[in-house]
Amino acid sequence: MSVIPEDLEPLVEKAVSKPVDTPLRRFVSDYTENSIAVLGFIVIVVITVLAILAPWIAPTNPYDLATVSIMDSRLAPGEQMMSGMTAYLGTDGSGRDMVSAMLYGLRISLSVGAGSGVIALAIGVIVGLVAAYFGGRTDAVIMRIVDMQLSFPAILVALVLLVTLGKGIDKTIIALVVVQWAYYARTIRATALVERQKEYIESAVCLALSKNRIMLRHLLPNCMAPIIVVGTMQVASAISLEATLSFLGLGMPETEPSLGRLIANGFEYIMSGRYWISIYPGIALLVTIVSINLVGDRLRDVLNPRLQR
């Protein structure tokens, strides 16, 4: 402390004794101002934990054909199954306990949504950064492709892909990645174009750092905020899209039912009033999508530099 002139000492002390204002803490306190967004976040955590732990906490294994009995089919919620177990949310058309089927379905829906989101993000980020950094013809070509893809609705592109690829978890993820990467690429390009004009990039270029280093270590970290927001929203729409595709009979195969497929299975019983087969997986899907959107909405407000206080 001896280096600092005496009259500055109180100021320095004030700065040192107030470590409260780190970016992370400011972010957390901003975020928690909205209680609904906090609730959304808690719900997502609970759902994720349930999905991860599904094989251990589900009352039965819905994929184990030895224990699933057709005698148990279409039981109303609360009725007893052959094994003596109570099916709290009823059973579906092939005698699977709905609670177990939903836990496993949630697991598939979430992993497809998150998995495709992460891969699409990685591709989109690289493509978008390259477009923004190099500009000129590279940028024009990449953005023309992005524009062309975005002029077609996501569901149509996914339909075409799944028709040609067939069913399966890997194919569903491929289709969702193809649908999503363009959104990420467009978002990151827009942000990176602004960041690219700033002095710190100019100085990095003057230091003759490699292009990869400038893009990944200097440009990318400063483009994170919009990526996080778009990423959150995209995961929700990927889950929704996967459910829609599975409902149409594409996407996930019958042997590994996601929430969308469970809803589709129940759809044929809706007319006869056996509502539970469709309704409960639907509610699970809904709660998941709405909570993710709530969190995304709040993140957008908190991370938006224009609204920063």
Added chain:
Amino acid sequence: MTVFIIRRLLQAALVVLMMSFVVFAGVFLVGDPVDILVADDADQAEREQVIREMGLDKPFIVQYGIFLKNGLNGDLGESFVFDEPAVGLILERMPATIELATVSLLIAVVLGIPLGVWAGLKPEAWSSRAIITGSIFGFSLPTFWVGIMMILLFAVILGWLPSTGRGDVGYVLGIPTSLVSWKGFSHIVLPAVNLALFNLALVIRLARAGAREVMHQDYIKFARAKGLSQSRIVLIHVMKNIMIPVVTVLGLEFGGLLAFSVVTETVFAWPGMGKLLIDSINLLDRPVIVAYLMIIVLLFVVINLVVDVLYSVLDPRVRLQDVKA
């Protein structure tokens, strides 16, 4: 204006050509149609005969050329299932889909603009908050799930409206439509509302954002200073300026509606092209799938073109920019 339209037409033609290549490559190269067409116990000679008949032994580029040439003549192959030209099958179903999409677009505009403008003019009122919260749900709920819930509520529990099919179809100027009789109309209500929800939410958002922005402009202040009534300001000055983004987005969304009608048509068993596509996918009827995709691409390009031209009529700045560039 002419330069602008010619330039857009050339762009559109290029997009159609590129998409035809993508669709052709995707559907014809990834899967082998011979496996579906030939019986499982066919021997090699029979297989080769089918391959020759279908022209599948030719190089890819030649096959694509033949596909293009036939496509330009309106021939995209015959359905394996119906033994009819695929284009004809789709065109037959198209009026039903367009009717559904048009009705739901009308619902979105007629309900969405007043609700959105209201929410924009009175942002603090509880009714505005309710409208905005509702629009969030419109965005995030999956269409098929809302459709199922509508069937459960209005068809199964309340029994007010029918949930499947198209009902009585009357003819207006030779075009089949459900809108001429009450029975037909009752069939279109549920699917149209279901299909409209997303766009309703979108229009509400756009109209609200537009109203909030426009109200602070100088020309609105000037109109007030001139002593114009509030209703005249809102109905003429605000509306006119909100319409530009609404027209653009809705124009673009009309294509999205046609695509998304695949889901609604499947839920409500509405006999349109979307249901035909899903049926064809389940039956592996490739020519119909290809024809559907090409027709949808064409529709999309035409819609984008019309929106661009309309936009340049509504907002001359766009046109000037484009010609200069």
